[in-house]
Amino acid sequence: MTATMPDLEQQFEQTIERDQRIEPRDWVPEAYRTTMIRMIAQHAHSEIIGMQPEGNWITRAPSLRRKAILLAKVQDEAGHGLYLYSAAETLGADRGELTAKLIAGKQKYSSIFNYPTLTFADVGVIGWLVDGAAICNQVPLCRSSYGPYARAMIRICKEESFHQRQGYELLMTMMRGTEEQRRMVQDATNRWWWPSLMMFGPPDADSSHTAQSMAWKVKRHTNDELRQRFVDMTVPQAEALGVTLPDPHLRWNAEREHYDFGDIDWSEFKQVVSGNGPCNAQRIAHRRKAHEDGAWVREAAAAHAAKLRERTA
Amino acid sequence: MRSDWPLYEVFVRGKRGLNHVHVGSLHAADDEMALHHARDLYTRRNEGVSIWVVKAADITASSPDEKDPFFAPSADKVYRHPTFYDIPDDVPHM
Numbered sequence: 001m002t003a004t005m006p007d008l009e010q011q012f013e014q015t016i017e018r019d020q021r022i023e024p025r026d027w028v029p030e031a032y033r034t035t036m037i038r039m040i041a042q043h044a045h046s047e048i049i050g051m052q053p054e055g056n057w058i059t060r061a062p063s064l065r066r067k068a069i070l071l072a073k074v075q076d077e078a079g080h081g082l083y084l085y086s087a088a089e090t091l092g093a094d095r096g097e098l099t100a101k102l103i104a105g106k107q108k109y110s111s112i113f114n115y116p117t118l119t120f121a122d123v124g125v126i127g128w129l130v131d132g133a134a135i136c137n138q139v140p141l142c143r144s145s146y147g148p149y150a151r152a153m154i155r156i157c158k159e160e161s162f163h164q165r166q167g168y169e170l171l172m173t174m175m176r177g178t179e180e181q182r183r184m185v186q187d188a189t190n191r192w193w194w195p196s197l198m199m200f201g202p203p204d205a206d207s208s209h210t211a212q213s214m215a216w217k218v219k220r221h222t223n224d225e226l227r228q229r230f231v232d233m234t235v236p237q238a239e240a241l242g243v244t245l246p247d248p249h250l251r252w253n254a255e256r257e258h259y260d261f262g263d264i265d266w267s268e269f270k271q272v273v274s275g276n277g278p279c280n281a282q283r284i285a286h287r288r289k290a291h292e293d294g295a296w297v298r299e300a301a302a303a304h305a306a307k308l309r310e311r312t313a
Numbered sequence: 314m315r316s317d318w319p320l321y322e323v324f325v326r327g328k329r330g331l332n333h334v335h336v337g338s339l340h341a342a343d344d345e346m347a348l349h350h351a352r353d354l355y356t357r358r359n360e361g362v363s364i365w366v367v368k369a370a371d372i373t374a375s376s377p378d379e380k381d382p383f384f385a386p387s388a389d390k391v392y393r394h395p396t397f398y399d400i401p402d403d404v405p406h407m
Contacts, residue, residue, distance in 0.1 A: 025377040072357075079354055086338045089320065095340060152337070159358075301342035302317055308343060 016217055021147035024090035032216055035209070036146050037093045038107075039218065044084035045102045045109035049283050051077045053117040054126060062120060069166050070123060076163065080156045087148040103288040111269065112199050114277030115191070121174055121184035122192070127167015128241075129189070129196040129234065135160050136230045137200065140220035168237070175242050182242075189238070190246045197261075198269045200227040206266075231259050320369040321347040323354075325361035333365050341366075 008027040015022055022028060028036075051074050058074065061067035085095050101107040112130055117123065138160065141153040174181040201207055201223040213219040221229075231250075238245050249262035271277065318340040324333035336355045341347035347366040355361065375383050391397050400407050 023377075025374070027377070076357070079357060082339065082354055083337055089338065148337075298318065298342075301346065305343035305346075 016145050019217070021150060022145050023147045031212075032218075033091055035213065035216070035218065036149065037088055037091050039213075040084050040088040040091075040146075040149055041093065041098050041101070042108050042110075044081045044088060044098065045107060046113065047077050047081035047084060048102075049109045049113045049287060051081075052283055052286055053113055053115070053279075054123055056117050057120055057123050060120070061123075066170070073127070073163055073166065076159050080152075080159070083152040083155055084149075087146075087152045090148045091146075099291060103284060103291060105275070105284060108273070109283075110199060111272040111277060112195050113283060114272050114279045115195055116279055118191070119184045119188060121171070121181070121188040124167045124170035124174065124185065125188040125192045127163050127165075128171060128237070129192050130199070131160055131163040131167060132234060132237075133196045133199045133230050135164060136226050136233070140226075143217075143220055145217040168241070171241055171243075185241075186243050189243045193246050194264060194268075195272075197227055197231070197264055198266075198272075200224070200230065202266065202269070228258055231261050235259050318342050321351070321366045322369050322372060323347075323351045324365040324367075325351075325355055326363040327360060328362055333363065336360075338369060 009029065012022070012026070012028055012032075015026070022032075054070060054077075055074050058067060058070050061070050085098060088098060089095055098107065102109070112133075117126070135157065138153055138157050142150055142157060144150045144153065171185050174185050204210060204222045204224045207223050210219065210222055214222070235245065235250065247262045249260060251260055253260045272280070275281075320338055321341055321344075322338050323336050325336050326333045339347065339350050339354055341350050344366065348364060351364045351366050356364070387393075
């Protein structure tokens, strides 16, 4: 028995309406499928590219403890990318094609990873601010209408908590250290604060995808709501750490019961998104090289598997 | 350049006494590599004591198009549920 188009659409709408999850082989409107693939692929690419800024410090971590932590963290980022590629594939995307699009610059990843990690304090600040912002974004995605994405986000969120805490602990350790170490933490905070706020995407008024994504319950909150939540969470953490967030307009607004903060430089955001950030070319080139250098391994493993199959056939 | 590593679905038993549960998928050249990748990807924090991997192509699934008719036979047999039967409240242990 085949259902007609209006039936299928109605079923889809009802599933969303009832707050149930859409599952892999359900009929979905083509626009829902392409939106989900775009969102999940962009998220997966961000995790994979996100290995680079911190991976940069693995060989130079100041102690074996910090090195083991950083290795585990970067390995988690790889894992998160793979959970997400796995979710994208349930929508009919091909993993090889997604990687091809990433290294051809045809699909995006989070702009935050186009900034350089200049000192070891950056590793701590990335954990604290960048992963903190990511958690704000990702916790509501655990209730995203697409089942495989929501389930991947649950796993990811559990692991992100370690990422944020190791970063904050690293910074606390540095703040108890020398004057130079404290300067490094403040400097890294100054450089990462505004890009972290940009991670939530353009203001609601300029966000082209938000309305549809909210209607489909793919997203649960607007960019500006999540950004405000992040600022409110982070200010007391900065105070406890003893660093100053680089925004003279940052102050508690008793009326709104939120922190007010200064204007974000959206021209910088647009520049970085469109490929002109400090590290865009380097990140893609590195990913491309890793992919191409690994080709012989993939081919050899496939050949080995084929030989084994022949032998047992 | 495309690799032709097939897609595997991964099922993990969280601990003794629980069923294996589907956790996601991965690509691997062969079954043994799929197991190793599944361990590295899905059990980095003691999430499992046993893993099954199976090629996605080998799974037969009910079709979502006919989900209502397919499961219809189970929907109209209310007498299969204990609540179908009225038993006086004062009958113990029932």
